[in-house]
Amino acid sequence: VSEQQLTHLTLLDVSDRELLLLVRDHANSGGFVFAGQIATVLDIGGERPGRTVASRFSWLKRLGALERASKTDAYGTDEESGQLGWYLTDLGLAIATGKLKKATEQTLDGMDPGALILLTRWLGGRVSQNGVGRFVDREYRFGRGGRR
Amino acid sequence: VETATPVANGAGPAVAPVEPSALDQIKARARQELAELLAPLTARRAQLEAELAAIVTQEQEIHRTRAALDGSPSVEVKRKPKSSVGKGQHDPSQKTLDDVYAVFARAGKDLTCGEVGELAQLSRTTVMRCVQILRDNERLRLVGTRKEADDTRVGGRGSNAYVVMP
Numbered sequence: 004v005s006e007q008q009l010t011h012l013t014l015l016d017v018s019d020r021e022l023l024l025l026v027r028d029h030a031n032s033g034g035f036v037f038a039g040q041i042a043t044v045l046d047i048g049g050e051r052p053g054r055t056v057a058s059r060f061s062w063l064k065r066l067g068a069l070e071r072a073s074k075t076d077a078y079g080t081d082e083e084s085g086q087l088g089w090y091l092t093d094l095g096l097a098i099a100t101g102k103l104k105k106a107t108e109q110t111l112d113g114m115d116p117g118a119l120i121l122l123t124r125w126l127g128g129r130v131s132q133n134g135v136g137r138f139v140d141r142e143y144r145f146g147r148g149g150r151r
Numbered sequence: 152v153e154t155a156t157p158v159a160n161g162a163g164p165a166v167a168p169v170e171p172s173a174l175d176q177i178k179a180r181a182r183q184e185l186a187e188l189l190a191p192l193t194a195r196r197a198q199l200e201a202e203l204a205a206i207v208t209q210e211q212e213i214h215r216t217r218a219a220l221d222g223s224p225s226v227e228v229k230r231k232p233k234s235s236v237g238k239g240q241h242d243p244s245q246k247t248l249d250d251v252y253a254v255f256a257r258a259g260k261d262l263t264c265g266e267v268g269e270l271a272q273l274s275r276t277t278v279m280r281c282v283q284i285l286r287d288n289e290r291l292r293l294v295g296t297r298k299e300a301d302d303t304r305v306g307g308r309g310s311n312a313y314v315v316m317p
Contacts, residue, residue, distance in 0.1 A: 006264070006279070017293055018286075018289075018292075020292070020316075024317070025294070044294075044295040044296075045295055045296065046296040046309060
């Protein structure tokens with residue numbers, strides 16, 4: 004990723020996990036963050052930098068990692084712009100900060116290629132039951148491709 | 152600083168102070184000697200890296216020629232998409248990656264590539280490439296942009312700052 008100013012916010016510019024951690028870092032006392040705030044932190048250029056971030060937030064909301072504040076939530080509305088904030092769901096927090104247990108990691112590291120394929124098949128079935136399939140797709144795509 | 156000197160009356164060694172300027176001279180000489188020791192090692196490393204790159208190229212040539220002789224489709228090495236960072240350079244070594252990561256881990260706060268370059272004595276381009284790889288491996292994360300201490304440009308964009316991934 005170059006040091007040039009961002010005018011968009013794709014998965015390869017800032018990963019989902021990075022974005023969720025920014026939400027955690029910059030949340031106000033009510034746990035809410037505003038799209039314009041993150042656009043300022045990342046110094047996003049263009050005509051509507053806040054909208055660029057809001058677009059990614061909407062996507063994370065569809066995946067279940069973020070949720071939108073309601074008008075009645077304390078600290079949930081930006082006083083300047085009047086826009087509603089966003090907050091991390093339990094799933095979002097788990098994606099941002101969760102880690103595999105050491106023993107699980109060692110077991111997975113020790114798997115041979117055949118077992119890995121069986122695991123992938125099992126994972127395919129399991130995630131579609133849990134409704135996190137699209138998120139897993141993104142994680143897999145990011146892990147395979149990366150930014151390089 | 153004191154040093155022992157022999158005394159003519161045989162009463163044992165007497166202690167004479169060493170001038171601070173003499174100590175500075177010793178330090179300067181030691182620095183120079185270390186720099187002289189380091190220079191050939193750095194040159195040797197660069198030479199070995201160049202040799203390794205040449206060997207890899209030859210190896211690929213042989214594989215391609217052999218595949219052509221066997222009539223099987225040649226296996227092309229998948230090229231990475233061009234990047235504006237580190238153009239024409241190969242990936243940094245594992246040691247460089249570890250060094251860069253160690254700087255971030257020790258700092259305990261967000262750092263820009265320029266700052267890490269100074270701390271690890273690496274070029275900014277190398278650090279940027281390392282950061283890119285470490286972000287891909289989810290070991291570092293972007294936390295925003297900020298002005299570096301030595302950046303005096305008016306209205307210029309700050310540099311990206313990174314920290315260790317939790």
